[in-house]
Amino acid sequence: MGATLKLQPQTFIEDKNFREEYISKTEVLEKVKEIVMLPDKKFIESKEVAAYYNVDLSTIRQVKNRHKDEFDEDGVTTIAGIAFKDYKQSIALQGVTLSAKANVTLFTRKAMLRVGMLLKESDIAKKVRDYLLIVEKSASTEIRDTILGNWSSNDILLIEQTINEETAKGNTKMSALRKAAKKLNRNANNVQQKYYQIKKKFGSLQSYLVEKNVVYLNTPEDINISTESPHESNGQSDIVHAIKCQLESVVSGLREDANFLSQINELRLEVNELKNQIKLKDVLLEGKDAQLTNKSKLNSKLKKEKSDLEHKLKFISQIVQSSKVVDNTHTEIQDTKKYVIKNGVIETQ
Structure with a gap:
């Protein structure tokens, strides 16, 4: 028999295998501190991750970049360009305004837990790691009793x-x-x-x-x-x-x-990544649906204004036509007059 392995909080920082073994235990996050999630309840904005662990946003970026593959597997995604504008509008319709101007990085719950496993200089991260070990200890006892x-x-x-x-x-x-x-x-x-x-x-x-x-x-x-003896x-x-x-x-x-x-x-991991992509697409589609609804209302308003303008134009056209009839009659009356030239002067008869 080998020696029993004794887990330490530091093990999470040093060993990726241990992080993978505990990465699904995201329920410990709420046990330590409240999480501020976006309205879709699927993602957390990067600045909220930094606020949760009481560190600068740059620290979160450094951890994410050092362990990019792991965070990609957890479903971390950065939205920019048109997709960002659409997402920002869809979130705004739900009463939340993103402070980001050009792009935003979204963390899943697993990714947020992984940050806690990796951050060294954060008291909240240390509490998260300690809590994971407490959960493991109770879970090990439960497994033995159950199985x-x-x-x-x-x-x-x-x-x-x-x-x-x-x-x-x-x-x-x-x-x-x-x-x-x-x-x-x-x-x-x-x-x-x-x-x-x-x-x-x-x-x-x-x-x-x-x-x-x-x-x-x-x-x-x-x-x-x-062998005990050469003669066994x-x-x-x-x-x-x-x-x-x-x-x-x-x-x-x-x-x-x-x-x-x-x-x-x-x-x-591939399935989870696909699920996260589908969730993000669903959020974007919700935003698109809201935009289409707003555009439909605007289109109806413009059609009504167009109808009013056409009606006014028709009325003005009728007035203009009436004025032309009056002018033509006056011209015809004037044209009945005869003109003669006498001594180089034009006279009417």
Whole structure:
């Protein structure tokens, strides 16, 4: 058995793997201090993140830039240009005015928690890290009570070892579980239920034993198996060889599970990123809908004004036409007169 790993608040700053393990526990943020979120309840403006941790906005930018890949995975996004104007208008319609002029950086809850894991010179960030450890301590106890029940860690390890032994011989897992039940002097159905209960929550017994610190397994290289005498029997050599093979099988399975879990985590991150993009698009669409509503109202108003102007124009045209008729009549009367020239002077008759 290896030594139990003791977590420290500093571990979050130094180890990305620990940050990833705890990144979903965003509920601790409200336990430490109130969060000021945007009306969509999906994002927090960067200046509010700085205010939460009592640091300058430049400090938040530095942390974000140093760990850009992690924050990108958390869904942090910067909006600029037309998208920024649309988003700003949509937020304004909900009663919030963004102070930013040209762009804004939006943090998700996970990203805000990651800031707390990484900030060194912030009392609030230290409280967040301490609270995470308190949650982990209580969660570990709850996991053991829920999953193990009256099962000891040795019982779970025996089941795992029996499965490895029997599958190596070509037997099925069901037969291995029945054999494990006989070794434990337990009902076979109870053993099967416990196996599938742990597998459903953690993927495999190996993952549970290692990742939840119930048991730490050493690699074959760490195990020193020595012979007591140069005259030991062939039977003892076979046992030693069998143990080595079992341990190699366990370690190989652990490595495969680790790769599988890593792929799952990557897919989860991609899904979360897509969800954040969809949420942002929804917010922008809401803003567009509001703009369309306003434009529709304005269009109706302009149409009414146009109708009024056309009516006035028609009325004025009628008046102008009436004036022309009067002018033409006057001209015709004048044209009935006759003109003659006498002695170089024009006279009418």
